[in-house]
Amino acid sequence: MTASNQRESADVTYPWEFDWEPGDSPEEHFWTTDLRSSPKVLWPLLADTSAVNARLGLPKMAFEEKDGQLHGASGRWLTRQEWVEVPWEWEAEKALTAERRYRKGFATVVRVRYLLSDRWGGTRLTVYFGWIPRHWWHRPLIRKLNRWLEKRYVRALADLDDLAQSDDAKTAPWPSTTSVAINEARLQSGIARLIDRGITPTEVDKLAAYLRTASDEHLFRIRPKVLAFDWAMALEDVLTLLLHATQVGLLSLSWDLMCPHCLGVRKEATSLGELREFGRCEVCDIDFSATTQESIEVVFKVLPEVREVEEIYYCSAEPAKKPHIILQRRLEPQETYTTTLHLPEGRYRIRPAAGTTGLVHGEVVECGGNGLWEWATGDSENTVPVLLDPEIRLRLKNEQDDPFAVVFDRLAVDPMALRPSELFVLQAFRDLFSEESIASGLKLEVGHQNLLFTDIVGSTQLYSLLGDTKAFNAVHAHFVRLMDIVRGQQGVVVKTIGDAMMAAFRSPVDAVCAAVAIQKAFVPGAQDISLRVSVHRGVCLAVRLDANIDYFGNAVNFAAKMQSVAGAGEIALSEAIYHVPGMPRKAEALGLVLSVEEMRGGFETSRVLLGRCP
Numbered sequence: 001m002t003a004s005n006q007r008e009s010a011d012v013t014y015p016w017e018f019d020w021e022p023g024d025s026p027e028e029h030f031w032t033t034d035l036r037s038s039p040k041v042l043w044p045l046l047a048d049t050s051a052v053n054a055r056l057g058l059p060k061m062a063f064e065e066k067d068g069q070l071h072g073a074s075g076r077w078l079t080r081q082e083w084v085e086v087p088w089e090w091e092a093e094k095a096l097t098a099e100r101r102y103r104k105g106f107a108t109v110v111r112v113r114y115l116l117s118d119r120w121g122g123t124r125l126t127v128y129f130g131w132i133p134r135h136w137w138h139r140p141l142i143r144k145l146n147r148w149l150e151k152r153y154v155r156a157l158a159d160l161d162d163l164a165q166s167d168d169a170k171t172a173p174w175p176s177t178t179s180v181a182i183n184e185a186r187l188q189s190g191i192a193r194l195i196d197r198g199i200t201p202t203e204v205d206k207l208a209a210y211l212r213t214a215s216d217e218h219l220f221r222i223r224p225k226v227l228a229f230d231w232a233m234a235l236e237d238v239l240t241l242l243l244h245a246t247q248v249g250l251l252s253l254s255w256d257l258m259c260p261h262c263l264g265v266r267k268e269a270t271s272l273g274e275l276r277e278f279g280r281c282e283v284c285d286i287d288f289s290a291t292t293q294e295s296i297e298v299v300f301k302v303l304p305e306v307r308e309v310e311e312i313y314y315c316s317a318e319p320a321k322k323p324h325i326i327l328q329r330r331l332e333p334q335e336t337y338t339t340t341l342h343l344p345e346g347r348y349r350i351r352p353a354a355g356t357t358g359l360v361h362g363e364v365v366e367c368g369g370n371g372l373w374e375w376a377t378g379d380s381e382n383t384v385p386v387l388l389d390p391e392i393r394l395r396l397k398n399e400q401d402d403p404f405a406v407v408f409d410r411l412a413v414d415p416m417a418l419r420p421s422e423l424f425v426l427q428a429f430r431d432l433f434s435e436e437s438i439a440s441g442l443k444l445e446v447g448h449q450n451l452l453f454t455d456i457v458g459s460t461q462l463y464s465l466l467g468d469t470k471a472f473n474a475v476h477a478h479f480v481r482l483m484d485i486v487r488g489q490q491g492v493v494v495k496t497i498g499d500a501m502m503a504a505f506r507s508p509v510d511a512v513c514a515a516v517a518i519q520k521a522f523v524p525g526a527q528d529i530s531l532r533v534s535v536h537r538g539v540c541l542a543v544r545l546d547a548n549i550d551y552f553g554n555a556v557n558f559a560a561k562m563q564s565v566a567g568a569g570e571i572a573l574s575e576a577i578y579h580v581p582g583m584p585r586k587a588e589a590l591g592l593v594l595s596v597e598e599m600r601g602g603f604e605t606s607r608v609l610l611g612r613c614p
Contacts, residue, residue: 026111026131026132027130027132027133027142027146028129028130028131029128029129029143029146029147029149029150030126030128030129031126031150032125032126033124033125033154034119034122034123034124034125035123035124035125035157035161035164036122036161036164037122037161037164037165038118038121038122038123039094039116039117039118039123040093041164042123042125042160042161042164043092043093043116044320045160045163045164046114046116046125046160047090047317047320047323048317048320049096049098049314049315049316049317049319049320050313050315050316050317050320051314051317051320052156052160052314052315053314053315054314055152055155055156056149056152056153056156057152058315059074059075059079059314060074060312060313061073061074061313061314062074062313063085063313063316065282065283067282068282068283068285068354069085069283070084070085070283070316071083071085072100072316080104080105081102081104081105082103082104082105083101083102083103083104083105083110084101084103085098085099085100085316086099086100086101087330087353087405088319088328089328089329089330090318090319090325091329091339092325092326092327093116094116094117094339095114095115096113097112097113098111098112098113098315098316099111099112102134105134106134106135106138106141107132107133107134107138107142108132108133108134109131109132110130110131110132111128111129111130111131112127112129112130113126113127113128114126114127114128125157129146129149181308182211182212182307183305186249186305186306187211187212187250187306189248190245190248190250190306191204191208193248193249194207194245194248197247197248199241199244203233203237203241204241206231207241207245207250211250211302211306211307216310217311219302219307219309220301220309220310221254221256221299221301222242222251222299222300222301223297223299223416223417223418224239224242224298224300225415225416225418226416227242236426236428236490239418239423239429240426240428242300243426243429243432243433244428244432245300246300249305249306250303250306251300251301251302251303252270252300252301252302252303253270253298253300253433254268254269254270254298254300254301255269255271255272255274255275255296255298255420256269256296256297256298256299257269257275257279257290258294259279259281259283259288260288260292260295261284261286261288261351261409262283262284262321262322263321263322263324263414264281264283264321266279266280266281267279271436272436272437272438272439272444272549273436273437273438273439274439275290275291275296275444276290276442277289277290277291277442279295284353284355285354286355291442291444291445292445293421293445293446294419296419296420296444297417297418297419298418298420299418322409324409324410324411324412325407325408326341326343326408326409326410327341327406327407327408328353328405328406328407328408329396329405329406330403330404330405331377331396331397331398331403331404331405331406332398332403333398333401333403334398334399334401335397335398336395336396336397337396337397338394338395339393339394340391340393340394341392341393341394342390342391342392343390343391344390345390346410347411347412348408348409348410349407349408349409349410350375350396350406350407350408351406351407351409352404352405352407353406353407354405371391371392371393372392372393372395373393373394373395374397375394375396375406376397376398376399377398377400377404378399378400394408396408419446419447420444420542421446421449421542422506424446424504424542424549425491425492425504425505426506427486427487427491427493430493430548430549436549437548437549438542438543438549439544440544441544442543442544443541443542443543443552445539445541445542446541446542446551447540448537448538448539448540449537449538449539449540449551449555450505450507450508450510450511450535450536450537450577451502451503451504451535451536451537451538451540451551451555451556451559452491452502452503452504452511452514452515452533452534452535452559453500453502453503453533453534453559453560453562453563454501454518454531454532455499455500455531455532455563456475456478456499456500456529456530456531457524457530457531457567457568458530459475459498462475462528462529465528466528474528478531479496479501481521482501482503485514485517485521486503486514488514488517489505489510489511489513489514490505490506490507491503491504491505491510491511491514492504494550494551495548495550500560502551502559502560504551508535508537508577508580508583509580509586511535511537512535512571512573512577512583512587512590513586513590515533515571515573516590518531518533519531519533519569519570519571519612519613520613522569524568524569530568530569531568532563532566532567532569532570532572533563533566533570533571533572534559534560534562534563534566534572534573534574535559535571535572535573535574535577536555536559536573536574536576536577537574537576537577538553538554538555538556538558538559538574538576539553539555540552540553540555540556541553559574561599562574562599564599565597565598565599565608566610569612570610570611570612571610571611572608572611573608573609573610574609575608578594578609587611590613592611592612592613593611593612594609594610594611595609595611596608596609596610597609
């Protein structure tokens with residue numbers, strides 16, 4: 001392609017949309033390459049521009065948020081660059097644009113663009129660089145830098161193409177460049193203490209190897225579900241290992257407050273007590289509830305006394321950090337933008353890039369039809385179109401006289417995020433971190449919980465028959481037995497109230513199995529104590545009770561009141577627990593003989609299934 005043709009193509013494909021001073025002009029360079037991988041497979045690798053820049057051999061960058069803007073810096077002395085990041089624009093699997101406004105450096109503005117298009121099952125990729133030099137004598141340097149970048153890109157893109165074609169396409173596409181300096185004495189001391197606590201040598205060795213060899217990128221925020229997947233271990237076992245490692249001084253526990261729009265970490269709390277009702281994201285310009293399930297992610301961090309870990313950037317990499325955002329685009333005044341998107345079934349949202357006005361939710365369902373979603377600035381909030389085709393034509397219009405940045409994103413739960421509710425039903429957490437408590441007056445949403453209540457039948461007669469001392473000992477022994485059963489079924493004891501106990505379980509099946517095991521252990525007439533048991537599933541809030549974590553809400557009240565229909569040796573199951581998929585078959589396998597009973601009162605249901613063990 002000749003220089004003149006290249007310039008003409010750049011004007012069409014990559015128009016420079018802002019004015020510059022007279023005599024200034026952008027120094028531009030772009031090229032096109034064909035890759036074997038499809039845009040769908042290649043996009044996650046290309047979108048991680050931090051990893052791409054690491055492969056290119058570019059220097060590390062530092063970023064800081066100030067007044068709702070992301071400020072970046074790299075280099076030292078004569079090579080020092082300082083800039084402000086303009087909000088990126090991208091459309092997943094099609095294009096991305098990054099722009100920086102420099103305060104220091106050999107350019108005042110730099111723009112980078114990728115354009116992806118399908119080519120016979122592969123990808124035609126165009127890479128563009130545009131610079132506004134700070135001084136005329138910087139132009140030769142920029143031209144040389146452009147040629148150097150193209151050569152590096154050719155090699156890096158070939159590596160990414162090979163990676164995309166391999167079975168490891170979802171693996172982080174860059175190795176750590178961090179020099180590891182670990183405090184081996186501190187690590188060995190922690191290892192010894194873990195073994196003394198009964199952690200298996202195999203699990204201890206896995207953790208030690210991970211702390212020694214994993215990259216800073218992986219260690220900066222240790223996500224337990226990711227480890228469980230990588231290590232092929234049960235999540236409960238991984239969590240127990242990490243919690244004990246925190247107790248012996250290898251790790252720390254962090255309750256990270258996440259922005260619901262950008263999913264960025266807004267606060268790193270070292271304890272639950274630091275969390276408050278609302279959070280703030282300056283970049284997204286929103287206040288948000290900090291008490292919802294999705295607003296908090298639990299992660300672990302390596303203590304600096306064990307190993308210094310740095311969060312490493314080679315670029316801000318906005319699309320990779322926000323994979324839920326499918327399209328982010330600036331619309332000029334009166335501009336209409338139309339595109340076609342191929343979307344999986346799910347719920348989606350159109351919103352401003354900053355602020356909360358004009359939210360529009362929609363749902364894509366897999367049916368036949370013609371999906372057209374039209375949106376304009378000023379549309380009413382909370383309209384919910386249902387789009388009947390995974391291939392959606394999206395039409396966005398800015399009817400304002402000022403530019404407007406809009407986001408199209410998917411409302412989905414991150415399956416790899418560990419939520420507080422998943423720790424609250426782990427007995428190791430309640431045992432090891434009994435001092436962890438929610439701030440007084442705060443109610444934390446924990447979603448659906450599987451609750452079990454027990455109560456001694458005829459406790460008054462028991463004390464009259466045995467006397468206070470013997471009855472107290474019998475009640476205490478019964479609580480010890482109950483705790484063993486609950487823990488054996490992957491549950492936790494939330495609290496004891498007089499002669500009653502409240503427990504919670506990770507799964508409904510575990511709760512029902514625990515109920516059956518309890519009644520088999522306390523057969524009426526076979527010993528001094530007989531029990532009634534109730535099991536229910538419902539939405540709860542976590543609250544502070546003294547110095548412990550307790551559950552609160554209608555579901556808790558109903559689970560307790562269900563015991564009014566149960567007698568000695570009986571189990572009351574709510575319809576909510578019984579109608580969990582597979583539960584009727586499980587109840588039959590456990591030998592429960594069920595009958596329907598009615599409850600009086602203003603509860604969420606009045607029907608209870610009453611069962612007896614065989």
